[in-house]
Amino acid sequence: MKKSTRLSNILQTILPKAEVLPFIEQVGYVDSARKFTVYDLFLFLSQAALQQWDGYRDGEKRMPFSGLERVNYSTISKKAKEVPFELFKQLLSLMIKKCNRSARRRLRIPKQLLVVDSTKITTGKERLPWAPLKAEKAGIKLHVSLIADTAQLHKVTETTGNSPDISSCKDVLDNRFILVADRAYGKHKRFDEYMDQHQYFVIRLRDNTHFHKPVLRIRKRPLAGSIEQDLTCQLGKKATLSKNRFRVVILKDPQGNPVILATNLHRPSAENIAAMYKKRWQIEVFFRWIKQHLNVPQLFGTTPNAVYGQLYTALLVYVLLKLLFDQG
Template structure:
């Protein structure tokens, strides 16, 4: 008896296609990903980056979870996985050894796209880049991720564009990696780095001024200072100090170039902020430092809702691949939320995006008759119930 022929149906989501469109437009211009030796690639770069975006968008918690989804979910199998499928070992080999140059290209150019379309806040304060590091829990087999005895951690050193609300740069080191060396690499000429006390470096303050890069950096209250010029302070103001000074001990670690020091008091706590910005009021300098919290909020949101620190790689190379995949997903979300809702990223909109994609696929299967994925509807119903 001959069985009835059931055509293979291509499951697509217009919402997912729209979400990933800015990325797909960049793919033809990315550096070519070549196979090592005579063996063909198990994953093209397009396969790899789609899998990474899908991993973060759908909050997968492990590579095993992602591979299983690409085998069993009709949409992921046809639109995310390579044509011949992918094994866990082949996926791990690809993530840990290939695609970093291409991902860096996509991230840098997608950032430019996002920065051009997203509205600019605080334009009157200049081009503000918050700089900070975030520790990533590692496993003991990640020998390169030195932190302390019995504990392995890596550290992501990030720049965050305060005006546009998006990450701008990222570097990766072991958990003990110094933070100050990355200031110059994160900042472009004319930008203002906004930093906490851990970045206080009198030598770095001089070098930044030489390079026409600006800074607003909290410093330790007990830092020695030589006053060059005191500026008037309005009575009953939360600003209690404004002066041009040389920071540090003469003959030891004193700045060669004068800096401006602003002191202000909030909720009983005193803050001293060093800057080279002479074009702003003391109140504006205080406001800029307060905006530093945006990078802390980004790290918290990024970890909680995109699962970027559920490791799918163990090598330093592979972890950087995963981090870039997470940043690219965040940029795509920022562009999507602005274009569709004229809003910033929120978990509400991200959940709506995920649900809409799955509902479109659910409806497509309802209209298509028999399919190869008998569990898909149950997966969709389960996801909708959770969200």
């Protein structure tokens, strides 16, 4: 495992905070802290071991670059003194149990890519007065998550056409997968939420995104292909500033335009991060296919029940055809 691996992501997947809290109660420790809790100490000590930090002072400086919120070294020291070591002994026993083969299969640490996007279906305003868009148009959206490598439909939800994509993103996510999405899903505060939810992601940023305190990642080999930069930073300014630091990979598309990707994956190479994002094209192919082959743009009815009933049935047919094709 590389030292730059975001250990806390994997660790929080296997031992989430909610699962650790009962053990804290068992050892009789009352955790009254708000800023630096017992769980934060646990993550700090884990990073310190992996990255061979020199002590609390050294760790204080390195915390922001490891996805941890920075606190004063004296706070860390005091906490480490107070918390009974029996807690960490019990967590060790729990980790040993979880990391056997059968447990690893049940945990389903993300390996596959889940591509998320929406498609809009428009018509005249008079046909769908309950779903108005600009001018004389009306329309609805289908928000879809698709397993990239297999093109299998994973989750779907519906909204009217003027609903922002990011507001419905949570309804089609699954933190067993790595989320891959375009700029419509690139809200900095949402990235912080993904960290709390243990949701891995590779999401394109807008070209004017501000990088706060950028630090270039150390590489053993020079950047290859279209990759131009590989760094970590906080994203945004002031009110939009992210709480966590994220990895940013910058590359050029075939036309020479910049493509800026944000991710909380730190183990894959920058080249692999770029390859993950390119898988997003699968959902564009999916939308084009269902519109060309399943009569999706031709809405028969005018009520919500009629419209969505038709569209969900069309998607059901897609799933059936995909099954038959895969088994043929």
